[in-house]
Amino acid sequence: MKRLLAIYILLILLIGCKKNPIEWDTSLNLPLFQTELSFTNILPDSMISVDENRLLSLVIDKKLFSLSTNSITTFPDSIFQLDLEIPNTALLAPNALFFYKNELQTLQLSPVELTQIALYKGFLTFEVINPFDQPIEIEYQIPAAKLNGNPLRKKVTIPKGNAHSNNYTARINLDAYRLDLRGPQLNSFNSYQNILSVRVSPQATDSARAIGNQLFLKIHFEDIDLAYIKGYFGKQRQNYGPKTEEITFFDRITEGTLDLEKSRAFLTIQNGIGADLQFQLQELSATNTKNNSEIPFQSSLINSTINITRASETNLPHNPVIPSQTEIDITNSNILELLTAFPDKISYCASLEVNPMGNISSGNDFVYRLHDFNTRLYLEIPLSFTAANLTLRDELPYSVGEDLANINSLDLNLIVENGFPFSARIKLEIIDQLGNSVCTLIENDKLISPAQLIEEGVTAATRSIIPIKLTKQETNLLKNNSKMRIFVTLNTDNSNYTKIYESYKMALKLSGIVDYHAVIE
Secondary structure, eight states: OHHHHHHHHHHHHHHTTOOSOEEEEEEEEEEEEEEEEOHHHHSOGGGEEEOTTOBEEEEEEEEEEEEOHHHHOOOOOEEEEEEEEOOTTOEEOTTOEEEEEEEEEEOOOTTOEEEEEEEEEEEEEEEEEOOBSSOEEEEEEEEEEEETTEEEEEEEEEOOOOTTOOOEEEEEEOTTOEEEOBTTTTOOSSEEEEEEEEEEOTTOSSOEEBSSSEEEEEEEEEEEEEEEEEEEOOSEEEEEEEEEEEOOTTTTEEEEEEEESOOEEEEEEEEOSSSOEEEEEEEEEEEETTTTEEEEOOSTTBTOEEEEOOOEEOOOTTSOEEOEEEEEEOTTSSHHHHHTTOOSEEEEEEEEEESTTOSTTSSOEEEETTBOEEEEEEEEEESEEEEEEEEEEEEEEOOOOSOOTTEEEEEEEEEEEEOSSSEEEEEEEEEOTTSOEEEEEEEEEEEEOOOEEEETTEEEOEEEEEEEEOOHHHHHHHHHOOEEEEEEEEEOOTTSOEEOBTTOOEEEEEEEEEEEEEEEO
8 A cells, every 4th residue: 555655645746736647557566464373373372392302292281179277177267246335424534445355255166176377468457436525545456466576455436426326447467477376374276365445536626426326346257368377277168160151262163173192181180288188070071062962981980089298397487388199080981072172161179177186286287378278180291192173263453555446356365384294274264243143255165285294393385376366356355354263174184193383383374365446647
C-alpha cells in the first residue's frame, strides 16, 4: 500500500492541472502473516527440555495433592464479644474503669491439640460502638503472645460516640508474633490467658455521659496466615475429591495418535510435616472432551496404602525442616496411554491419614509455612515417536492493510518450509472474533513433503508453495476479519521411531498478489 501511495504522489506531480481522470492497473505484494511451528512453541516452555544432543523431551511436573499449615487446622476468628447495657443516667469521670475481664481463652481446634503457634501475618481487630460522648480506651493483653520477647499489650482509643451509634474499627498488626497455647501453668493446650479492660479515656475533656444504651465490643482475629504450629495434630483424615480439573497442556493438539518410544514416570511424595501420614490414591483418570474418551489410570498404586514418615526439625532458621521423600515408579503403568489421549480434564480421588498410629510424638508434631506435604506426578518423555494424523493447531493474526474496495483479484500463496523429517498436510481457515470458521482457504489435502535428513538431528527443509485463488466473497471475508487458524497434520514412517530435535521446525508465510485498479480524478 505504501508503494501505491508513492505512485499516486508521482502521478499528481506529473499531471499538474489535467482534468481527465488517470486510471491504471497495478500489482502489489501483500504479506499477511509469517510464523514458525515447532514442538517448542506448541507445548508450554515449562514442559520442554533439551539435552546435550539437542534432543527434545516432554517433562510434566504437576502437583496433585498438598497439606499445609492452614490445612491442618482452621484458626478460629472470634475471641470475645461484649454487649454491655449502659444506663442513660451514666456519668463517668475520665480514666474511670467500667469493664474488666481476666480469663482463660480456649480455642476450639479438636482433634488438634496445639501448644505453639507462630503467625506469619494477620490482625487483631476491634469493632466497637461507643455509647459515650467522650472517647474510651480499650486495653487488651495476651501475656503468652510475644514479639521479640515482649508480651502483647495494646491500648486502643475509640473516638466519642454519636446519636447514630456508628461502628468504629481498629486493627493491630500481629505479624511475626508467637503464641504459647499451654495456658498459664504451661501444662495444657489450645489455651491462653487474655485480659481486657475498658475505661473512659484519661484524655477525656469531661465526664462521659451516656448518649446510647449499649457498649458493643467484638475482638477477633483477621486474615491469619500461620508460619508454624506445634502440638498433636490428632488422628484425622483429609479427602481430596472426587474432583475434576481442567488441564491445558495439549490445547493446541486437536487429534491423532502418538506412540512414544519410552518414558520415565514417577509419583513423588515429599512430606515436610512433622507427622506420620498414610496416603491412598483411589482414582485417577484422564478425559478428552473433544472425542468424549476417558481413560482410567491402571496401576498397582490404586487403592494401595503408602506409609510416609514424618519430617525432621533442624531448628535452623533458614532451613528448619528435612522432609522425607518417597518415589514410586509408575513407568510400567498405562500413564503414557493417558498422556497420548491428549486430555483436557483430569479426575481424581485420594485420601490422607494424619497420625494413623496416634500420638507417638508425645505432642511434638509440627509444620512450617512453605514446608508442606505434596504429591507430584513427574514424567520425562524423550520426543521419539511414531505419529498418525497428529494434528497441531495455531491461531495467527493477520492484516490486509487499507481499503480493498478497488481490488480486481487477490491471489494468495502459502509458502511452507518443512524442516521435519516427515510429511505433513495443511488446512487454513479464516475465523471470526468468536473463533468460528467463516471460510476455508486450504482444505486438508495438500501434502507437504518431508525434509531431507542430512544426519541425525540435521535436516534440509523442503519448500512447498500452495496457491490460493480467492473469490470476491472470500476476499470480503479476508478483509472483514483479522485472524486465521492453521492445522498441520503430521505423519511419520511408522516402521521406525522418529526423534525430534530442537532444530526441527516448519516455517509458514502467507502473502498475496493484489491486482489493484487505481483512479486519479
